[in-house]
Structures are given as C-alpha cells and as structure tokens.
Amino acid sequence: MKILLMGNPNVGKSVIFSRLTGVHVIAxxxxxxxxxxxxxxxxxxxxxxxxxxxxxxxxLEPTSEAEEIALQLLNTGDIVINVVNAVNxxxxxxxxxxxxxxxxPVVVALNLWDDTKHRGIHxxxxxxxxxxxxxxIPTVAxxxxxxxxxxxxxxxxxxxxxxxxxxxxxWAIIGSIIDQVQHITHRxxxxxxxxxxxxxxxxxGGIIALAVLASAFLVVRFIGESLIGxxxxxxxxxxxxxxxxxxxxxxxxxxxLHDIVVxxxxxxxxxxxxxxxxLSSGLYVPLAMVLPYIISFYLVLGLLEDIGYLPRLAVLxxxxxxxxGLHGYSIIPTLLGLGCNVPAILATRILESKRERFxxxxxxxxxVPCAALQAMxxxxxxxxxxxxxxxxxxxxFVAWIILGIILNHVVKGFSPELLIExxxxxxxxWRTVLQKLWMRTYGFLVEAIPIILGxxxxxxxxxxxxxxxxxxxxxxxVVSGLLGLPKEAVTALVIGxxxxxxxxxxxxxxxxxxxxxxxxxxxxxxxxPCIATFVVLLRELGMVNMxxxxxxxxxxxxxxxGILNLIL
Amino acid sequence: MFDRNQITLxxxxxxxxxxxxxxxxxxGLVNRxxxxxxxxxxxxxxxxxxxxxxxxxxxxxxxxxxxGHGMANKIIVKLD
Numbered sequence: 001m002k003i004l005l006m007g008n009p010n011v012g013k014s015v016i017f018s019r020l021t022g023v024h025v026i027a028x029x030x031x032x033x034x035x036x037x038x039x040x041x042x043x044x045x046x047x048x049x050x051x052x053x054x055x056x057x058x059x060l061e062p063t064s065e066a067e068e069i070a071l072q073l074l075n076t077g078d079i080v081i082n083v084v085n086a087v088n089x090x091x092x093x094x095x096x097x098x099x100x101x102x103x104x105p106v107v108v109a110l111n112l113w114d115d116t117k118h119r120g121i122h123x124x125x126x127x128x129x130x131x132x133x134x135x136x137i138p139t140v141a142x143x144x145x146x147x148x149x150x151x152x153x154x155x156x157x158x159x160x161x162x163x164x165x166x167x168x169x170x171w172a173i174i175g176s177i178i179d180q181v182q183h184i185t186h187r188x189x190x191x192x193x194x195x196x197x198x199x200x201x202x203x204x205g206g207i208i209a210l211a212v213l214a215s216a217f218l219v220v221r222f223i224g225e226s227l228i229g230x231x232x233x234x235x236x237x238x239x240x241x242x243x244x245x246x247x248x249x250x251x252x253x254x255x256x257l258h259d260i261v262v263x264x265x266x267x268x269x270x271x272x273x274x275x276x277x278x279l280s281s282g283l284y285v286p287l288a289m290v291l292p293y294i295i296s297f298y299l300v301l302g303l304l305e306d307i308g309y310l311p312r313l314a315v316l317x318x319x320x321x322x323x324x325g326l327h328g329y330s331i332i333p334t335l336l337g338l339g340c341n342v343p344a345i346l347a348t349r350i351l352e353s354k355r356e357r358f359x360x361x362x363x364x365x366x367x368v369p370c371a372a373l374q375a376m377x378x379x380x381x382x383x384x385x386x387x388x389x390x391x392x393x394x395x396x397f398v399a400w401i402i403l404g405i406i407l408n409h410v411v412k413g414f415s416p417e418l419l420i421e422x423x424x425x426x427x428x429x430w431r432t433v434l435q436k437l438w439m440r441t442y443g444f445l446v447e448a449i450p451i452i453l454g455x456x457x458x459x460x461x462x463x464x465x466x467x468x469x470x471x472x473x474x475x476x477x478v479v480s481g482l483l484g485l486p487k488e489a490v491t492a493l494v495i496g497x498x499x500x501x502x503x504x505x506x507x508x509x510x511x512x513x514x515x516x517x518x519x520x521x522x523x524x525x526x527x528x529p530c531i532a533t534f535v536v537l538l539r540e541l542g543m544v545n546m547x548x549x550x551x552x553x554x555x556x557x558x559x560x561x562g563i564l565n566l567i568l
Numbered sequence: 569m570f571d572r573n574q575i576t577l578x579x580x581x582x583x584x585x586x587x588x589x590x591x592x593x594x595x596g597l598v599n600r601x602x603x604x605x606x607x608x609x610x611x612x613x614x615x616x617x618x619x620x621x622x623x624x625x626x627x628x629x630x631x632x633x634x635x636g637h638g639m640a641n642k643i644i645v646k647l648d
Contacts, residue, residue, distance in 0.1 A: 058603035088631045091605035119630060167602070200625045200634065201582075201616040315634045319622040327636065328623065417636025418623045419600060424632075 001049045003042070003154065004073060006099065007083035008092050009056030010308070010423035012111045014038070015141035016083055017053040018432050020151070037073065038439075044154060052077070058091075060098040061167075065349055079105045079157045081150070086110045086138065087119055089182055093174045096132065101164045105157035106134045109150050113138035120185040128181045133160030142429050196425055199312040209316050212309060216300050223296035224375070232288035236272060244270050244279050260460045273379075274509040281505060282456040285376075286449050290501050291441070293375040297339050298440040299433070306428030306436075310335070311420050318418050324404025325359045325411065326351070327418045333360055337368035340444065341533040344368065345540055355413040361537060362407065362549040366556055367400025369525045372448065372501035377521050380504060384514035391568075392521045399526065399560050403552070447532065448499070455498040459491070459506070468494070482558060483519055484565040486510055496524045498531055515568040519561050526557035573647045577614065577624055578640040585613040586645040593642045601643070604633050612645065 005020075007013045021040025038053040057070040074080070080099055084092040089110075099106050116123060129136045135153040139146035165173065198204040244262055251258040253265070263270070263277025272284035304310055310332050318328030330351055337344030341364055348360045369377065381388045408415070462468055471494060472479075472487040479485050479493070488510055496503035507520050528550065529537060538546045574589060588610045591598050601607065605628050615632065617624040617640075624640040626633055635643070 061599070063600055063603065085631075088605070088629050090629055091603075091631070094603070121630075167599075171602075171607070196632070197615050197625075200618075200632075202619045202622075205616075205618075311634070315618065315623050315625060318634075318636070319618055319620045328634075417638050418634055419604070419636060419639060420634050421604060422625060422632040422634055 001044075001047070001078045002076060003049050003051045004054050004077035004080045005051065005083060006054045006070065006074070006080050006095070007056065007111075008058050008085060008095060010421060011056070011083050011085040011092065012141045012426075013056060013083045014053055015429060015432050016081070016109060016111065016139065016147070016150075017051065018429075018435050019141055019144055019147045021051050037069070042151075044151070057095065059095060060102070064352070074099075074102070074104070077104065079107070079154060081109055081154070081157075082106050083109045083111050086113050086116045086123060087121060089123065090174055090178050093177060094170060097162070097165070097170050097173060100132070100134070100160060100162040103159050103162070105159045107150070107153050107157040108132065108134055108136040109141075109146070110136055110138045111141055113146065114140045114143075118187075118190070120187040122183040122185070124181045124183075128177070131177050131180065134158045142426070192425060196422075199309070200315050200422060205312065205316050209313055212304070212313075216304065220293070220296045220300050221378075223299065224293040227292035227295065228288060232292060236284055236288050240283075241270050241272075244277075247279070256460075256464060260457055273505055276456060276459065276506070278453055278456050281502075282453050285501055285505050286372075286445075286452050289379055289505075290372040290375045290448070291444070293371045293378075294339070294444045295437070295441055297371045298437050301335065301339060302433050302436045302440075303428070306426070306433060308423040308425050311422050314418065314420060315422065322415055323408065324363065324401070325408030325415050326356055326404070327415055329418060329420060330356065330360045334364060334368055337364040338371060338374070339440070340370045340372070341365060341368065341529060342447075342536050345533065345536045348540065352416045353413065355411055356415060358541060358545055358549065359404065359407045359411060361540060362552055363400055363404055365529045365533060365537065365549065366403060366526045366553050367396050369396060370500065370530075372499070373504060373521075373525060376501045376504040380508055381514070381517050381521055384517065388514050388518050391518050391564075392525075395518075395522050395560060395564060396525055399556060403556055407552075451531070452499055452502055455495060455502050458498070459495060459502075463491075478558070482565065483523060483561045485512070485516055485520055489516075489520060492520065493524065493527060496530065497528055497534070500524055500530050515565075518568060519564050522564060523557050523561040526553060526560060528553055528557075574644055575647060576641050577612075577626065577635070577643040577645055578617070578637055580614045580645055580647070582614050582616050584647060585611065586647040587611050588643060589646045590644040591642060592644065593639070597639065597642065601639075605629050605631065606633065606635075606643070 005013050005017050017038060020042045037055060040051050041048050042051050052073060054070045054073050055066040057067045060071055062068040062071055082096050082099055084096060096108060125136055135156050137146055137150045137153055139150055199208045248262045248265060259277060261278050263275030263280040270280050272280050275281055314328035314331050317331045321328050321330055333344045333347035336347050344364050345361045348357045351357050351360055377389060377392055381392060468491040472490040475490050476487040479490050480487055489507060492503045492506040495506055503524055504521060507517060512520065537549060541549060588606060588608050590608060591601060610628055613627045615625040615627055621637040623634045623636050
C-alpha cells in the first residue's frame with residue numbers, strides 16, 4: 001500500500017513523515033524532472049507500507065511544477081494523510097475538499113494542534129469529523145503527540161461521496177464549515193510574534209539578517225575547524241599516515257603504480273594535500289578537508305530552513321534581487337549553492353520564469369563557490385592570511401552583483417514578483433534536522449568520493465603521458481600572460497571540470513604567491529562549473545542556454561582574473 | 569466607485585487593517601492569491617513594507633504572506 005502525505009507548505013508535513021518512517025529514507029527525483037520527494041517505509045500491522053512526502057501544495061489546480069508533481073504522485077497513491085494546519089484551517093481545507101472530490105481515502109492530521117490553544121482558536125473536532133466524513137486526528141508532530149492515534153486511524157481512512165465543485169463553491173462550503181466548527185477568542189501578541197514581525201520590517205529586519213548571517217558563518221567555521229583540528233587531522237596524521245607509509249615501503253617507495261596508490265612522498269613523508277595518490281590526497285581531500293565543512297554548513301542551513309528564517313531573508317533581499325533580474329526568493333537557491341551548486345540549480349525550479357532560472361543558475365555557477373571549494377580556499381589561501389580569503393569572497397560577490405545587473409539588462413523579459421507565505425518561527429526537532437543532515441552528507445559522500453578517486457587516477461595517468469604539458473604550452477599565453485599564473489596551473493584549471501576542490505589542491509605544490517593563489521581561486525570558482533553542475537545546467541537550461549551561460553562564465557572568469565592580476 | 573476609505577494595499581499604513589474588496593488582476597493573479605487565502609471579503613492587517621517599493625507583508629487568517637509591490641498595488645482594501 002502506498003501512503004501519501006499531502007498538505008500546504010509549512011504545515012509540518014516533513015516532521016510527521018520522519019515520525020512515521022524510520023531513518024531509512026530516500027530522496028528521489030520524479031522521473032523526467034528534478035522535483036524531488038522523500039520516500040520511506042512504515043510498519044502497519046503485519047505489512048510494510050511505502051510512505052511518500054509529497055511536495056507541499058495549496059491546490060490541485062497546479063500553479064507550479066512542484067504542484068504538478070504532487071498531482072501526478074496523487075494518482076499513484078492508495079491513501080492520503082492530509083496534513084492540515086490547525087491554526088489556519090480555512091485555507092488548508094481547500095486542498096482537503098479537492099482531495100475528497102477525487103474519491104481517494106483520506107485521513108486528516110490536524111497538526112500544530114498545540115498552537116491553537118495559545119492563539120485562542122477553538123475547533124469542534126467531532127463536528128469537523130462529521131462535516132468532512134473522514135477521521136480527523138489532532139497532532140503535534142514536533143513532540144510526537146497524536147502520531148500513534150494517526151497511525152491507528154490510517155486503516156479507517158474514508159472517501160465520502162463528494163461531487164466536484166467550482167472554486168467559489170468550495171470556498172462557500174469551507175466558509176460554512178468554519179462557521180460551524182471554529183471559534184476564535186481575542187488574545188494579545190506574544191513576544192515571539194513580535195520577533196517574527198521585526199524580521200520583515202526594514203530596519204530591525206536588516207539588523208536581524210546581519211546578525212543571523214554573521215553567526216551562521218561563525219558557527220559553520222567553528223564546527224568545521226573543530227572537526228578538522230580535533231578529529232580528522234589527528235586520525236589521518238596519527239593513524240592513517242603510518243599505514244600509508246608502510247604500504248609505500250612495500251611498493252618500493254616509488255614508480256607509476258606507487259604514485260597512483262600512495263602518491264609522491266616528500267622527504268619520505270606523506271603530504272596529504274600534495275602527494276596526490278588514491279590513499280593520500282584521494283581520501284584526505286574529501287574526508288578531512290571538505291566533509292567537515294559539508295557537515296557544518298548543512299547543519300546550519302538545515303536549522304535556518306526548519307526554524308523558518310529563510311523566507312524572511314527573501315523578503316529583505318527582494319529589492320536588491322530585483323536589480324539582478326530576480327526576486328527575493330532566489331536568495332534560497334543561492335544560499336544552497338554555498339553548499340553545492342547542484343541542488344542549488346535544481347532549486348531554481350521554484351522560480352517562475354525561464355529568464356529567472358537562466359539568470360539565477362548562471363549567477364550561482366559563477367559567483368557562489370560550493371562548500372568543497374570554500375573549504376579548500378580556507379585551507380590553502382587562508383594560510384597566507386584572512387585578508388586574502390576576504391579578497392576572494394569580495395571579488396566573487398562584486399562579480400555576482402555586476403553580472404546580475406548586466407544580465408538583467410541584456411536578457412529579454414521582466415522579473416516576476418514575490419508571493420510567499422512567511423511561516424512562524426518553530427523549533428525543529430533534532431530528529432528532523434539530523435535526518436536531513438544525514439541525507440545531504442550521504443549525498444555528498446556517494447557523489448563526490450568516486451569522482452575524486454577517479455580524478456586522482458586520471459590526473460596521474462595524464463601526467464605520466466605528458467598530456468598536461470601539451471595543454472599547458474598551448475594555453476600558456478592566456479594563463480601566464482593574462483592571469484599571471486605558472487603554466488603548470490593549467491592542469492588545475494582543466495581538473496576543475498571534474499572537482500574544484502581537487503583542482504585547488506593541485507595548486508598547492510606549485511609554490512604560488514598569495515596573490516597568485518587568489519587569482520587561481522577566483523578563476524577556478526568562476527571559470528566553468530564542475531561536471532556534476534554542468535550536467536544539471538544542461539538539463540535545466542537546454543543546450544543553447546547552457547552554451548550562452550558557459551560563454552558568460554568563461555569571459556567573466558578571464559576578465560575578473562585579468563583585472564585581479566593587474567591590481568594585486 | 570470612488571471611496572475615500574478604499575486604498576491599495578501598497579499605500580496602506582503598516583499596522584492598519586481592512587477588508588479586501590477587489591483584486592484588479594487577471595485570472596492567474598486571482599488564483600494565486602486565493603490559494604494563499606487572499607480574496608475579496610477577507611480581513612487583512614498590513615505588517616510592514618520594505619523600502620524602495622519592496623514587498624509588503626500582511627497577516628490573513630493568522631498567517632503571514634509577503635506580496636511583491638506590484639501585486640500589492642492591485643489589491644484594493646476598504647480600511648476599518
């Protein structure tokens with residue numbers, strides 16, 4: 001049996017989902033699209049049932065691609081658990097009525113039930129059950145209250161005979177239901193609501209945004225550095241290095257195969273960044289340099305998402321984003337891009353027009369370095385001092401703004417307007433936060449590690465056959481003349497197509513000056529997307545727009561790199 | 569149908585409340601707004617608006633919704 005969880009956005013659907021299912025959840029893409037949904041399993045009596053967390057939707061008359069997918073998923077389901085926001089029954093019942101009209105068995109989870117009490121909302125549950133003709137279970141997903149009753153009532157899901165209505169008829173029916181079941185008493189605003197409102201007012205909102213973003217940055221760095229300094233570096237240096245050295249001795253300390261597996265030793269020691277073997281850099285770069293930042297970034301981002309802060313940032317940024325041809329909501333894919341460009345570009349699907357998606361995706365590919373690349377920028381450029389890291393970020397930010405303004409003028413069309421719900425602040429349960437963190441971290445591990453190991457082997461083989469020397473002499477005028485980098489750096493730029501973190505690591509043994517490292521990092525970040533991002537861009541934008549986007553990237557990277565080389 | 573108590577949402581003062589009387593837009597806009605619970609007859613309170621023609625935030629049925637300035641210009645509200 002296939003159970004669908006459906007409801008408006010921001011009603012706690014995902015929290016109910018994680019309560020119903022175990023830890024083994026899978027994020028899947030709907031075939032032929034990039035809208036993802038989460039899938040899990042639950043025990044119901046003797047049998048195991050599939051549970052699907054359907055993307056949030058206000059109506060079954062789709063107004064966006066996510067809502068179209070919700071509709072298609074609905075056709076494959078056997079039972080719907082309709083998660084309804086008890087605080088805003090009226091609007092939520094619109095979807096409930098539409099579900100009932102389709103004749104699929106429904107059970108209603110009246111979530112956020114605890115909120116109704118201190119908001120002065122009284123709901124007559126028996127009357128609501130009678131009027132809807134389906135089980136209605138009050139739940140508080142965050143604490144788990146009501147989940148047991150919800151599970152017990154799944155077999156009692158009902159599909160009362162409901163004729164199909166027009167939009168106005170539905171609202172009229174809902175109005176009459178609300179009159180009969182809901183009673184609201186007046187009450188005063190709580191301090192939390194005042195804080196919620198402060199975050200969307202110009203002055204206080206700006207201050208809150210700066211404080212939130214600054215602390216997010218500090219926490220990400222603190223957790224990332226602590227993981228590296230206290231956990232991963234000691235593990236690699238004290239436990240793993242002796243093993244690799246022993247293996248190196250066994251393999252004779254040198255040679256083609258030795259260099260692929262262990263890498264080149266420096267004074268008889270393993271240098272995990274520079275050795276470039278499968279078991280040295282191939283493991284150290286993804287696990288000890290990048291993974292800690294992936295974990296800390298996604299932890300903080302997940303918290304900001306689940307607390308409900310991000311839509312407020314969208315409101316604050318709306319005016320600025322309009323100058324770039326986007327609206328405020330595009331700040332969310334952009335922030336995601338600081339983790340990984342792939343989900344960020346997929347997330348541009350929430351934007352309405354092709355034009356916006358083109359601008360947002362191009363800007364993310366150029367100006368938003370992923371966590372893997374950032375980890376390496378901190379690791380390598382940071383050795384020369386924080387001011388150089390600041391130059392890299394400042395340059396990328398300025399390039400992002402300038403390019404956005406240019407694209408807004410050049411690309412035909414206009415930018416549509418913001419229309420989003422601002423959810424109240426909520427304290428997410430750790431279970432949900434950790435489940436999401438695990439899914440994202442696992443995604444990084446299975447996607448990145450094979451590519452990194454493959455890249456290490458490929459680099460060693462290409463080195464061996466002198467392929468890079470050929471490319472290096474061919475492109476030397478641009479790389480040395482325009483960017484002021486040694487021609488060996490070409491290898492890194494080429495490898496940047498596979499993995500940018502590995503590529504930046506390849507600049508490490510070249511003994512570059514701080515200024516050259518800055519130019520190298522900026523050009524690597526802007527130049528061309530990594531292969532995974534490239535594939536997604538191609539799928540999202542199509543061949544023609546992808547080529548346009550790539551053209552913008554290459555010219556922007558060369559111009560910015562050239563300017564940096566001149567002024568630094 | 570000039571009424572001096574009627575005003576666009578964009579021009580309303582933050583903190584003021586009123587009833588939506590009309591949405592001066594096409595079918596698409598009316599649909600998108602009604603999905604979020606904003607339609608004629610609804611009581612709304614304006615919470616804030618961002619500077620430089622930024623979005624307007626309102627409360628409708630205890631839910632907060634942010635609306636672009638252009639859309640807010642098309643929503644006509646009868647003030648209390």
